[in-house]
Amino acid sequence: xxxxxxxxxxxxxxxxxxxxxxxxxxxxQLGMGNEFAVHERRKILAQAYLLDxxxxxxxxxxxxxxxxxxxxxxxxxxxxxxxHRGKEKDLSAVPISLLGDKVTE
Numbered sequence: 056x057x058x059x060x061x062x063x064x065x066x067x068x069x070x071x072x073x074x075x076x077x078x079x080x081x082x083x084q085l086g087m088g089n090e091f092a093v094h095e096r097r098k099i100l101a102q103a104y105l106l107d108x109x110x111x112x113x114x115x116x117x118x119x120x121x122x123x124x125x126x127x128x129x130x131x132x133x134x135x136x137x138x139h140r141g142k143e144k145d146l147s148a149v150p151i152s153l154l155g156d157k158v159t160e
Contacts, residue, residue, distance in 0.1 A: 060104045072101050102152035103134040111136055117154040125158060 060068065079094035108131055111117070116127045119140070126149060129138040135148045 060101050099152050103150040106151050116158040118156050120153050120155045
């Protein structure tokens with residue numbers, strides 16, 4: 056039975072990330088796009104548990120690591136930041152591991 060990321064130690068999380076990285080590479084090489092995407096998303100979630108959510112401040116804008124979009128945090132909920140991508144009006148959530156540098160305006 057798989058354990059939740061929240062129950063894992065830092066060492067276990069790093070091992071899980073390495074395992075997921077290998078599985079993603081193998082799936083990509085075999086042309087299994089859906090399986091690759093699942094492993095990549097799980098890896099991003101595991102990486103979020105290695106970060107301190109207190110380092111991400113509501114009201115501030117961050118550059119997303121995937122692409123050049125900006126993300127403005129409205130509020131935090133665990134390892135997820137809820138807010139708005141760019142100029143979008145809809146509220147969305149992203150794992151904190153996808154938040155890059157803070158944008159200074």
